[in-house]
Amino acid sequence: DVKVTQSSRYLVKRTGEKVFLECVQDMDHENMFWYRQDPGLGLRLIYFSYDVKMKEKGDIPEGYSVSREKKERFSLILESASTNQTSMYLCASHYRGGNNQPQHFGDGTRLSIL
Amino acid sequence: AQKITQTQPGMFVQEKEAVTLDCTYDTSDPSYGLFWYKQPSSGEMIFLIYQGSYDQQNATEGRYSLNFQKARKSANLVISASQLGDSAMYFCAMRGPLSTGNQFYFGTGTSLTVIP
Numbered sequence: 676d677v678k679v680t681q682s683s684r685y686l687v688k689r690t691g692e693k694v695f696l697e698c699v700q701d702m703d704h705e706n707m708f709w710y711r712q713d714p715g716l717g718l719r720l721i722y723f724s725y726d727v728k729m730k731e732k733g734d735i736p737e738g739y740s741v742s743r744e745k746k747e748r749f750s751l752i753l754e755s756a757s758t759n760q761t762s763m764y765l766c767a768s769h770y771r772g773g774n775n776q777p778q779h780f781g782d783g784t785r786l787s788i789l
Numbered sequence: 790a791q792k793i794t795q796t797q798p799g800m801f802v803q804e805k806e807a808v809t810l811d812c813t814y815d816t817s818d819p820s821y822g823l824f825w826y827k828q829p830s831s832g833e834m835i836f837l838i839y840q841g842s843y844d845q846q847n848a849t850e851g852r853y854s855l856n857f858q859k860a861r862k863s864a865n866l867v868i869s870a871s872q873l874g875d876s877a878m879y880f881c882a883m884r885g886p887l888s889t890g891n892q893f894y895f896g897t898g899t900s901l902t903v904i905p
Contacts, residue, residue: 715798716897717880717895723890731890763832767893775841777824777836781833
């Protein structure tokens with residue numbers, strides 16, 4: 676079974692802190708994604724990566740950065756956390772080829788910025 | 790551009806009844822994949838069912854089936870014999886072409902409540 680592991684289920688940080696969310700997948704997937712999920716807005720793409728050291732902006736990249744130094748790990752960084760970044764963050768990955776390949780998700784991180 | 794629309798923010802169904810969750814999509818790409826996910830209150834996203842754009846038959850997975858109407862660009866999820874454990878958020882998604890990095894495009898979700 677594919678396993679996508681996010682480092683924390685719940686996280687509480689303070690305004691202005693630098694926050695790191697880690698995601699690791701064990702299936703050698705090329706593509707990895709970070710979403711944030713807010714009620715009524717569905718999943719919004721922050722950043723994605725289709726290879727090591729590669730990154731692409733999604734729909735809402737402002738205030739975030741990412742790092743992919745190894746194929747299995749994709750990190751989301753909140754450079755200076757703000758209260759409007761309080762949200763559920765979901766990491767996902769999938770194989771590059773084939774329309775039938777689903778995205779596999781981690782369990783999510785509920786992040787609160789105080 | 791790819792787009793997924795789910796017009797039902799919330800749905801209720803009696804236990805053991807069937808329910809249909811609506812999903813329409815928009816794409817100009819002839820080759821695409823459509824997916825449904827379930828998200829219980831615990832937060833994890835669970836892949837339920839897949840339909841390919843060239844598939845002739847509607848996909849089925851146990852109590853889940855996908856009513857795929859290509860000309861109408863709809864991919865509705867049908868859950869038969871609803872159970873209390875089916876209460877969750879349901880998301881429809883489309884896998885985009887390689888030019889988008891094979892991004893997934895998600896709808897805003899439908900909250901399903903199964904009533905005993």
